[in-house]
Amino acid sequence: MANKDRVFIFDTTMRDGEQSPGASMSLEEKIQIARVFDELGIDIIEAGFPIASPGDFEAVTAISKILKKSIPCGLARHSKKDIDRCYEALKHAPRFRIHTFISTSPLHMKYKLNKTPEQVYESIKEHVTYARNLTDDVEWSCEDGTRTDMDYMCKTVELAIKSGAKTINIPDTVGYTVPSEFTKIIQTLLNKVPNIDQAILSTHCHNDLGLAVANSLAGVQAGARQIECTINGIGERAGNAALEEVVMAIRTRNDLMPFETGINTTLLSKASKLVSNVTGFPVQYNKAIVGKNAFAHEAGIHQDGMLKNRNTYEIMTPESVGVKQTSLVMGKHSGRHAFKDKLTSLGYADITDDIIENAFGKFKVLADKKKHIYDEDIIALVDDSLVLDKKANTISLKSLKVFAGTGEPQKADMTLDVDGDIKTTSETGDGPVDAIFKCIKNLYPHDVNLQLYQVHAVTEGTDAQATVSVRIEENGKTTVGQASDTDTLVASANAYLSALNKMIIKRNKTAPMEQEIQKVRGI
Numbered sequence: 001m002a003n004k005d006r007v008f009i010f011d012t013t014m015r016d017g018e019q020s021p022g023a024s025m026s027l028e029e030k031i032q033i034a035r036v037f038d039e040l041g042i043d044i045i046e047a048g049f050p051i052a053s054p055g056d057f058e059a060v061t062a063i064s065k066i067l068k069k070s071i072p073c074g075l076a077r078h079s080k081k082d083i084d085r086c087y088e089a090l091k092h093a094p095r096f097r098i099h100t101f102i103s104t105s106p107l108h109m110k111y112k113l114n115k116t117p118e119q120v121y122e123s124i125k126e127h128v129t130y131a132r133n134l135t136d137d138v139e140w141s142c143e144d145g146t147r148t149d150m151d152y153m154c155k156t157v158e159l160a161i162k163s164g165a166k167t168i169n170i171p172d173t174v175g176y177t178v179p180s181e182f183t184k185i186i187q188t189l190l191n192k193v194p195n196i197d198q199a200i201l202s203t204h205c206h207n208d209l210g211l212a213v214a215n216s217l218a219g220v221q222a223g224a225r226q227i228e229c230t231i232n233g234i235g236e237r238a239g240n241a242a243l244e245e246v247v248m249a250i251r252t253r254n255d256l257m258p259f260e261t262g263i264n265t266t267l268l269s270k271a272s273k274l275v276s277n278v279t280g281f282p283v284q285y286n287k288a289i290v291g292k293n294a295f296a297h298e299a300g301i302h303q304d305g306m307l308k309n310r311n312t313y314e315i316m317t318p319e320s321v322g323v324k325q326t327s328l329v330m331g332k333h334s335g336r337h338a339f340k341d342k343l344t345s346l347g348y349a350d351i352t353d354d355i356i357e358n359a360f361g362k363f364k365v366l367a368d369k370k371k372h373i374y375d376e377d378i379i380a381l382v383d384d385s386l387v388l389d390k391k392a393n394t395i396s397l398k399s400l401k402v403f404a405g406t407g408e409p410q411k412a413d414m415t416l417d418v419d420g421d422i423k424t425t426s427e428t429g430d431g432p433v434d435a436i437f438k439c440i441k442n443l444y445p446h447d448v449n450l451q452l453y454q455v456h457a458v459t460e461g462t463d464a465q466a467t468v469s470v471r472i473e474e475n476g477k478t479t480v481g482q483a484s485d486t487d488t489l490v491a492s493a494n495a496y497l498s499a500l501n502k503m504i505i506k507r508n509k510t511a512p513m514e515q516e517i518q519k520v521r522g523i
C-alpha cells in the first residue's frame with residue numbers, strides 16, 4: 001500500500017481545541033491560524049462544527065476558501081441538517097472532508113442518545129451514505145470508542161466502511177484508555193473487520209490521564225495511520241494529544257516508529273505561540289517541545305556535557321522545532337528594509353505592508369526606550385499588530401497616566417477615542433490595573449466578566465516588554481485581547497481594549513442561532 005508508512009496529521013485545534021472553556025477564537029484569528037497550519041504541512045484541518053453557530057459556519061467557509069495544501073474538514077452529528085450545513089461550508093474547497101460521528105458505548109447510547117444499539121447501527125448506514133453522496137472523503141467516528149463493546153465496534157466499523165467512510169476514527173473521548181489497551185483495540189479492528197483495508201484507521205485521544213500522546217503513538221504502532229491532535233494539546237477538559245509531541249516523537253524515535261509525517265517541524269514553535277496568543281492559554285514552561293524551558297540547560301553538569309557534545313543532553317535540536325538562539329537584533333538606527341528582512345527570517349514572509357508599517361512604527365518607539373532589542377521583542381510587536389485589526393476597532397487608547405505606589409490610592413487618568421469621540425476620565429482603584437479598567441468602563445459603559453488577566457515578560461531584564469493577555473466574557477461569549485509594551489500598565493489597557501473591541505464585533509455578528517449553539521455545545 002502506497003501510504004503505508006505515512007502518518008496523516010489531522011488537526012482539531014479550531015474544533016475540539018476551541019471547545020475548551022475560554023478558548024474561543026475570532027474569524028480573523030482562525031484564518032490566521034489556518035494559514036500557518038497550511039504552511040506547517042497539516043494534512044487535514046478540522047476548522048469547526050458548522051451547525052454549532054454562525055461563527056463556526058463562517059470560519060469553516062472562509063478556511064475552505066484559503067487553504068493551499070491542507071484539506072479542510074467540518075464536524076457533523078448523525079443528522080442530515082448537520083451534514084448539509086457542513087457541506088455548505090466546505091463546498092468551496094477543491095477537496096474536503098465531512099466528519100460525522102455517533103456514540104457507540106453502552107453508556108452513551110443509553111443515557112446520552114436514548115437509542116438502542118440497533119438504532120445506532122441503522123443510523124450509521126443512513127448518515128454515512130448521506131455524507132458520502134456529498135463528498136468521497138468521509139470520516140466516521142464512534143464516540144466513546146474506547147468504552148465500546150469490541151464486537152459491536154467491529155460491526156459498526158464494517159458498516160461505516162461499507163457505507164462509504166474512508167477514515168475510521170477511534171476516539172478515546174474521556175481519556176480513559178492506556179497504551180496496551182488501545183493497541184489491542186486497533187489490532188482487533190485490523191484483524192476482525194473484513195473490509196478494514198479500504199479505510200485508514202485514526203486515533204483521537206483525550207488527555208484526562210495524561211496519556212493522550214502515548215495512546216496515539218501506541219495506536220500508530222498498532223497500525224493506525226492518522227492521528228487527531230491539537231497544537232499545545234488544547235481541547236475539552238485536559239485537552240487532546242499535542243500535535244508537536246506526536247510529530248517530534250515520531251521524528252526523534254524513527255528507529256522505533258519508522259513513519260513519516262508531512263509536518264515542517266521548524267514551524268512548530270511559531271504555531272504554538274500563535275495558538276497561545278490567540279486563546280490566551282499560556283504554554284507551561286516545562287511543556288515538551290514548545291515550553292520555554294524545553295531546551296534550557298541550567299545544571300552545571302549538563303552545560304558542561306553540552307559544550308563537549310550536544311548529544312549528551314539533547315535528543316533533538318531547538319532549531320528542528322523552530323526555536324532559534326536568542327539574538328540581539330537591531331537598534332534605533334535600523335531601517336525599514338532591515339526590519340522587513342528580519343521579519344522574513346523570523347518566518348513572517350507573507351504579511352501585509354500595513355502590518356509591517358504598524359510594527360515598524362512600534363519598533364522605532366521601542367528602540368527609543370529599550371537598549372537591546374531581541375527577536376522575541378520583534379515577534380511580540382508583529383503578533384500585536386497581526387491579532388488586532390486596527391480598522392475594525394471602536395475604541396482606542398489616546399493617553400494614560402497612572403499614580404501608583406504606597407500610601408496614596410492608586411489612580412488612573414485616561415483619554416480614549418470612542419468611535420471618533422475623544423473622552424477623558426479619572427478613576428481610583430484597588431491597584432493601578434483596577435483603576436485603568438474602571439476608567440475604560442466609565443468611558444465605554446459595559447458589563448463583562450474579567451476571566452483572565454495575565455502578564456509575562458517577553459525577554460529578560462527590567463526594561464523587557466510585557467505581554468498582557470485579557471479574557472472577558474459576556475453572555476457566554478468570550479474574547480481574548482493581547483498587547484505588548486515596555487510599560488505593563490499601557491499593555492494592560494491596550495489588552496483590555498483589544499478584548500473589548502473584539503467583543504463589540506462579536507456582539508454585532510451573532511444572535512439568532514443561540515439556542516442551537518447551546519444544544520450542540522451540550523453534546
Ligand code: KIV
Nearest residue numbers: 101141143144171173
Ligand atoms: O472526543 C471525541 O469523541 C470527539 C469526537 C467528536 C470525534 O471529539
Ligand code: ZN
Nearest residue numbers: 016171173204
Ligand atoms: Zn474529542
